[in-house]
Amino acid sequence: MIDKEALGPSRILESPVDVLTTLHSDGKRKWMYPTESKGRYLSKRRIVAWVLVVLYLILPILQLAGRPVVLLDFVHREFALFGLVFYPTDTILMMIFMVGVMLSIVLVTALLGRVWCGWSCPQTVYLEFVFRPLERLIEGPEHVRKRRNEGPRTLDRLWRKAAKQVVFLVISILLSHTFIAYFVGWTSLNSWLQGPPAENWGFFLLTTIVTGLVWFDFAYFREQMCTIACPYARMQSIMLDRDSLIVSYDPGRGEPRAKRSKKALLEESKGLIESKGDCIDCYACVRTCPTGIDIRDGLQMECVTCTQCIDACDHIMDNLAKPRGLIRYTSENQLEGIKTKLIRPRSVIYAMLIILMFSAFTFVLTSRDSYDINVGRAVGEPFAELQDGHISNRLRFRVRNQTANESTFEITSIEPIGTQLRIVGTSPVELLPGEMKRVEVWVLIPKEALSSTSVEGKFRITFSDGHVDEPSFVLLGPNHNQ
Numbered sequence: 001m002i003d004k005e006a007l008g009p010s011r012i013l014e015s016p017v018d019v020l021t022t023l024h025s026d027g028k029r030k031w032m033y034p035t036e037s038k039g040r041y042l043s044k045r046r047i048v049a050w051v052l053v054v055l056y057l058i059l060p061i062l063q064l065a066g067r068p069v070v071l072l073d074f075v076h077r078e079f080a081l082f083g084l085v086f087y088p089t090d091t092i093l094m095m096i097f098m099v100g101v102m103l104s105i106v107l108v109t110a111l112l113g114r115v116w117c118g119w120s121c122p123q124t125v126y127l128e129f130v131f132r133p134l135e136r137l138i139e140g141p142e143h144v145r146k147r148r149n150e151g152p153r154t155l156d157r158l159w160r161k162a163a164k165q166v167v168f169l170v171i172s173i174l175l176s177h178t179f180i181a182y183f184v185g186w187t188s189l190n191s192w193l194q195g196p197p198a199e200n201w202g203f204f205l206l207t208t209i210v211t212g213l214v215w216f217d218f219a220y221f222r223e224q225m226c227t228i229a230c231p232y233a234r235m236q237s238i239m240l241d242r243d244s245l246i247v248s249y250d251p252g253r254g255e256p257r258a259k260r261s262k263k264a265l266l267e268e269s270k271g272l273i274e275s276k277g278d279c280i281d282c283y284a285c286v287r288t289c290p291t292g293i294d295i296r297d298g299l300q301m302e303c304v305t306c307t308q309c310i311d312a313c314d315h316i317m318d319n320l321a322k323p324r325g326l327i328r329y330t331s332e333n334q335l336e337g338i339k340t341k342l343i344r345p346r347s348v349i350y351a352m353l354i355i356l357m358f359s360a361f362t363f364v365l366t367s368r369d370s371y372d373i374n375v376g377r378a379v380g381e382p383f384a385e386l387q388d389g390h391i392s393n394r395l396r397f398r399v400r401n402q403t404a405n406e407s408t409f410e411i412t413s414i415e416p417i418g419t420q421l422r423i424v425g426t427s428p429v430e431l432l433p434g435e436m437k438r439v440e441v442w443v444l445i446p447k448e449a450l451s452s453t454s455v456e457g458k459f460r461i462t463f464s465d466g467h468v469d470e471p472s473f474v475l476l477g478p479n480h481n482q
């Protein structure tokens with residue numbers, strides 16, 4: 001329920017019921033049967049939702065410059081976002097990016113309220129535009145479904161429920177594979193799918209678990225994801241202010257609410273009887289609410305700004321020949337007759353911080369090296385004295401291609417003079433875009449070059465695109481003074 005202290009006394013009307021709307025007072029789940037309210041917002045949301053459904057499905061499959069458009073490969077610590085590729089060494093870059101994204105969410109919420117929840121969150125999009133319409137198709141409209149569910153267990157009820165769950169399961173399998181593709185890449189997913197389950201039992205276990213969770217969420221958990229589990233709703237009170245866009249009931253116009261007949265309304269309009277508020281207390285806005293709240297009780301955390309109550313109430317107002325907008329997109333200030341300010345200190349500060357973050361991101365990204373090179377000592381003896389008079393050190397060069405093109409590289413020695421290299425494997429070494437390779441190298445140092453137990457070794461790595469890097473590494477030798 002509402003964090004009344006955080007919202008402040010003026011920001012909320014008293015709710016008559018002080019429990020979650022999705023729970024009975026004894027703590028049992030109250031199953032929601034929100035009715036569909038056709039209207040201007042539902043039509044717009046449906047278009048947005050289907051564009052997003054298609055995007056969610058194809059984004060992990062689409063490729064840009066040979067890479068997935070979106071890849072969040074945490075196992076290999078490789079991330080691709082619309083052509084940008086982040087590597088394990090890009091921690092700062094990713095941090096700046098994430099802070100920028102978080103600040104953008106905060107700014108959008110401060111300006112437009114929970115527009116993300118109502119219009120583009122996958123939970124809302126899939127529940128309201130995929131699962132619920134299918135449920136209506138198979139089990140009928142809400143009032144029929146409610147009556148059937150509360151009645152005896154008939155064959156009709158059984159086959160409809162079974163058919164619905166089979167359809168839900170098929171969609172859950174599709175969604176779980178799409179979800180996993182974001183984290184492993186479509187190519188890996190495809191090859192696992194084509195291989196025998198025994199060879200990819202980890203993948204099949206993962207898809208089974210994710211399918212189960214998706215099915216549980218959309219078939220059973222539903223609005224509780226928004227009202228109980230989602231942390232974003234909890235943070236709402238610190239992100240919204242009196243100028244934020246919210247879906248709100250206009251108590252100044254609607255109160256005192258009263259049920260009354262068309263005849264009474266007509267007499268009211270003629271001034272024959274005392275006029276009441278525009279709200280006829282029909283509960284259409286409550287019946288359509290997917291989280292079961294009554295918007296007339298004021299701003300509530302359970303409101304996902306889905307706009308269904310706006311469409312429901314507009315329909316009632318149309319029937320009563322009253323102006324639309326008793327429930328509408330507005331701000332708390334606007335409701336009180338104060339002009340909503342888009343430009344206000346917090347939105348300016350957020351915007352400046354976002355510009356700062358994305359400028360820093362662009363700077364770090366454009367000044368990022370084309371190749372990430374790391375030199376280390378290979379496992380084993382730090383050095384060995386060879387019979388031909390050389391001291392050998394075994395090093396490991398780790399080179400990552402951070403360009404979008406294929407490349408090759410060769411390693412040569414610069415210092416100490418006379419040092420020879422023996423590459424383990426072939427040279428030049430080939431590197432695909434984004435690929436990282438480890439190359440082991442025997443470094444053979446002339447004994448006379450080691451006047452003490454160590455000497456600075458300098459190497460040159462020459463890439464096929466003309467890029468040259470000269471890393472250094474301390475080479476070790478014996479202590480001849482002992």
Ligand code: SF4
Binds near residue numbers: 257282284285
């Ligand atoms: S739909 Fe409109 S008129 Fe009906 S109860 Fe809700 S606010 Fe009042």
Ligand code: SF4
Binds near residue numbers: 310
């Ligand atoms: S109160 Fe209105 S906008 Fe908020 S969740 Fe319910 S129907 Fe959607």
